[in-house]
Amino acid sequence: MPAEKFYITTAISYPNGRPHIGHAYELIATDALARFQRLDGKDVFFLTGTDEHGIKMLQTARKEGISPRELADRNSAEFRRMATLVNSSNDDFIRTTEPRHYASSQAIWKAMAANGDIYKGGYAGWYSVRDEAYYGENETEVRADGMRYGPQGTPVEWVEEESYFFRLSAYQERLLAFYEAHPDFIGPPERRNEVVSFVKSGLND
Numbered sequence: 001m002p003a004e005k006f007y008i009t010t011a012i013s014y015p016n017g018r019p020h021i022g023h024a025y026e027l028i029a030t031d032a033l034a035r036f037q038r039l040d041g042k043d044v045f046f047l048t049g050t051d052e053h054g055i056k057m058l059q060t061a062r063k064e065g066i067s068p069r070e071l072a073d074r075n076s077a078e079f080r081r082m083a084t085l086v087n088s089s090n091d092d093f094i095r096t097t098e099p100r101h102y103a104s105s106q107a108i109w110k111a112m113a114a115n116g117d118i119y120k121g122g123y124a125g126w127y128s129v130r131d132e133a134y135y136g137e138n139e140t141e142v143r144a145d146g147m148r149y150g151p152q153g154t155p156v157e158w159v160e161e162e163s164y165f166f167r168l169s170a171y172q173e174r175l176l177a178f179y180e181a182h183p184d185f186i187g188p189p190e191r192r193n194e195v196v197s198f199v200k201s202g203l204n205d
Contacts, residue, residue, distance in 0.1 A: 003042055003043040004042050006034075006037045009046070009048065010027055012094065012096065013049075013051065014057065015051075015074075015078070016059075017075065018075055028086055030046065034046040048079075048090045050079050052076065052095060072097055112166070118165070119165055123165075126150065127156055127157055128152070130154040131150060131152055131154050135150045172202070
């Protein structure tokens with residue numbers, strides 16, 4: 001009988017800077033779990049890597065007077081070196097600038113588009129470059145310096161743009177049915193209840 005498969009990944013880190021202790025902590029903790037699952041007889045695939053796209057990469061590269069690709073190549077190598085230094089047992093190291101990532105991303109996008117899950121619309125909101133997240137008005141505050149900040153304490157700016165949306169709202173009932181049929185899919189129980197409550201409140205695209 002084939003071993004049960006177990007997939008685990010770290011966050012795919014932004015290499016707009018060199019790795020720090022937080023990155024090492026995450027990698028070591030993920031590695032410990034991967035090793036435990038292997039000892040438990042599971043067929044483990046452990047992934048880590050770097051996400052080399054985004055505004056943060058562009059801004060940092062401009063500050064340093066180099067191209068985003070040069071920045072990515074330099075710092076991604078540092079993340080790979082960190083994995084070696086902490087003796088990580090990861091099975092693969094992915095870079096989002098690799099042709100295999102392009103091909104996989106395009107295949108997933110085309111499948112979602114063919115299924116009607118993607119559409120173009122407009123979006124506006126308070127955006128944090130550092131967090132790469134939009135926040136609602138009620139999640140931000142204007143401080144004494146006159147600038148508006150998000151819940152993480154990072155500056156936000158008003159952004160209006162044309163965007164592609166994933167039709168997440170169409171999956172609400174299917175997700176709830178899945179959670180009901182697989183009660184151990186999310187753990188611990190209090191987190192499961194939190195997720196179920198969130199989904200029941202209504203999903204936005």
